[in-house]
Amino acid sequence: MKITLDSFLLLTFLWLTAACQPKQKVDYIIHNVRLFDGVEVREEVSVVVDDGKIVDITSEIGRYIAEEVIEAGGYTIIPPLIDAHVHISSLAQLHASLREGVFAVVDLHSPPGVANKLKASRDSFLHASLLSSGPALTVAGGHGTQFGAPIPTVTKEREPRTFVADRVKEGADLLKIIREPMLPTLDYETIGALIKASHQFDKLAVGHISTAGDATKISELGIDVVSHIWLDRKMTDEELSLLQEKKPFVIPTLLVTRELLQFREKQGGANHYLPFQDIRQEVNRLHKAGITLLAGTDAPNLGLKFGESLITEMKLLVSVGLSETEALKTATVKPIQAFGLDQNLLPRRGHSANFILVEGNPTVDITSLQKIKEVWVMGKRTKK
Ligand SMILES: [Zn+2]
Structure with missing residues (x-):
């Protein structure tokens, strides 16, 4: 693709606009987690929780500043x-x-x-x-x-x-x-x-x-x-x-x-x-x-x-x-x-933050359910 001066300027403008946007403050980011939302399994996503709600499920967390980032590689979120x-x-x-x-x-x-x-x-x-x-x-x-x-x-x-x-x-x-x-x-x-x-x-x-x-x-x-x-x-x-x-x-x-x-x-x-x-x-x-x-x-x-x-x-x-x-x-x-x-009762964007954080991958090994680490009830964490 040939980049003209006009399109170069436009892209630069868009990038600057995005970069200058204030970051959204949120309570938690559960980073790099596997998510089973009741229908499909998504790998390496971040679940963004604020004020008891799931505000985003994304692989781009640049626009958020979280009070706490929970590194969850190797863990899976499943529905209640x-x-x-x-x-x-x-x-x-x-x-x-x-x-x-x-x-x-x-x-x-x-x-x-x-x-x-x-x-x-x-x-x-x-x-x-x-x-x-x-x-x-x-x-x-x-x-x-x-x-x-x-x-x-x-x-x-x-x-x-x-x-x-x-x-x-x-x-x-x-x-x-x-x-x-x-x-x-x-x-x-x-x-x-x-x-x-x-x-x-x-x-x-x-x-x-x-x-x-x-x-x-x-x-x-x-x-x-x-x-x-x-x-x-x-x-x-x-x-x-x-x-x-x-x-x-x-x-x-x-x-x-x-x-x-x-x-x-x-x-x-x-x-x-x-x-x-x-x-x-x-x-x-x-x-x-x-x-x-x-x-x-x-x-x-x-x-x-x-x-x-x-x-x-x-x-x-x-x-x-x-x-x-x-x-x-x-x-x-x-x-x-x-x-x-x-x-x-399903972990989806816009829903109440109700879910279970499990060590391992229960979507291929059901025995992982014996390793529940946290239960999240309306955004409140209960550690096991
Ligand atoms: Zn009965």
Whole structure:
């Protein structure tokens, strides 16, 4: 290219204008970091944080003066994690979650009033946020009633819609519907009516299942999210096609399933379940069929830990055939999509500075998630 005097003067003018621009003062620059924003991985970028917000993600930091530059070569920023299946009873559980980078949990059954109390008393800098179904929809003597705390149960005498209306009035963010044939359970007709009523109130319906047949049937009835992988038999190709068509999200809860099988084996009663290897294979089939999986733990059932167990769940999802980034999505973008959560839970320009700084590269080695160095909550750093 031939540079004329005119264009030379223009370029010089532009350069001088840029050079003379006052630099923008910011709180932090996380320099030279790898960033997984929930969709793509970017290498060697700088994340600029000011006043609790991500003001820029760039490879050009010349225009900023930061109070602190954090050299983060060899580290990765990932989005906050979300646990799609827990049972909540205390602020300590929400605190333990956030400390491990789990910014939001979905409570799928807790005694009446518990979630409301926790939501009212939680501190956004200290505790994970909470989405809750409140008490699950089940029948007298059914699954969900065996844990001690009295809960209302669905009866034939009242319209299914009334039960959903009651939960919504109590503040439920979504509905949990139990189909568990090991105990007395809701019939399909009632489940269909409960799903319909949930949708009329503009709420998601999450279904608990333990059998392949029930997973298929409640999907056919329009459930939005299926919780747990089935244990009784392999799904037929026809059943799997129906799930493909209906597209429910599925929370396999592999870790708690593995623990349950081990627990039952010790009791000598595990032989009518699929072996864990086959259960893993079923999750692989779902994934291959394009069904969206969500990471959920079912903590604190069977001793699972808030926060920590979600990382083990993601490791198990990688072991059944998901790539590392796919596994990370099951606890980040996918639950945001499934539950309509706040987009500020993704580290993007203009969003609140919520993210996790991890040593190593969890986008190729999921075990790096055991090396969380810092959790950033709305721009505030918590070192581990
Ligand atoms: Zn559960």
